[in-house]
Amino acid sequence: MKKFMKEFKEFAVKGNMIDMAVGIIIGGAFSGLVTSLIKHLISPIIGLVTGNVSFENLGVILDKSFEGTVPEAVEAGVNVIQYGAFITEIINFIIMAFVVFCLVKAINKLRKKQEAAPTTKKCPYCLSEIPLEAKKCAHCTSDVE
Numbered sequence: 001m002k003k004f005m006k007e008f009k010e011f012a013v014k015g016n017m018i019d020m021a022v023g024i025i026i027g028g029a030f031s032g033l034v035t036s037l038i039k040h041l042i043s044p045i046i047g048l049v050t051g052n053v054s055f056e057n058l059g060v061i062l063d064k065s066f067e068g069t070v071p072e073a074v075e076a077g078v079n080v081i082q083y084g085a086f087i088t089e090i091i092n093f094i095i096m097a098f099v100v101f102c103l104v105k106a107i108n109k110l111r112k113k114q115e116a117a118p119t120t121k122k123c124p125y126c127l128s129e130i131p132l133e134a135k136k137c138a139h140c141t142s143d144v145e
Contacts, residue, residue: 031096034095034096034099035092037095037099038091038092038095038096042095046091054084055084055085055087055088055091056071056082056084056085056088057069057070057071057084058070058082058083058084058087059073059074059080059081059082059083059084059085060080060081060083061073061078061079061080062078062079062080062081063078063079066078070082070084118132119131119132120132121134121144123137123139123140123142123144124142124144125137125140125142125144126139126140126142128140130144
């Protein structure tokens with residue numbers, strides 16, 4: 001049990017675990033931001049283009065004895081195939097994927113600019129870091145090219 005707890009502690013305090021936790025938290029906040037983007041900016045534009053057709057209200061009522069709209073059927077607990085809600089989720093997913101793609105592309109652009117030329121190299125004999133201009137390794141005194 002001690003070994004298990006030691007391994008868990010090492011796993012939990014590693015940088016990767018903390019990076020993952022931060023990523024999940026930021027992902028949740030980002031999801032809320034994109035949901036708001038879709039709900040408040042993109043959906044009204046789609047509604048304007050489609051003549052205010054709400055995909056959410058599209059569906060097939062399976063109980064033929066029910067007379068009413070899809071939202072009323074859903075509220076009444078009648079079996080409904082809500083393909084409009086599915087279409088909305090597909091649109092949301094595509095928009096989310098596009099926003100993430102644009103974000104990752106921008107981050108990768110910034111990373112490329114930040115990457116500087118290396119100033120050190122590894123000694124081929126002792127594998128220590130030495131300056132690029134070094135002719136001898138300061139650690140093992142070997143000649144390096």
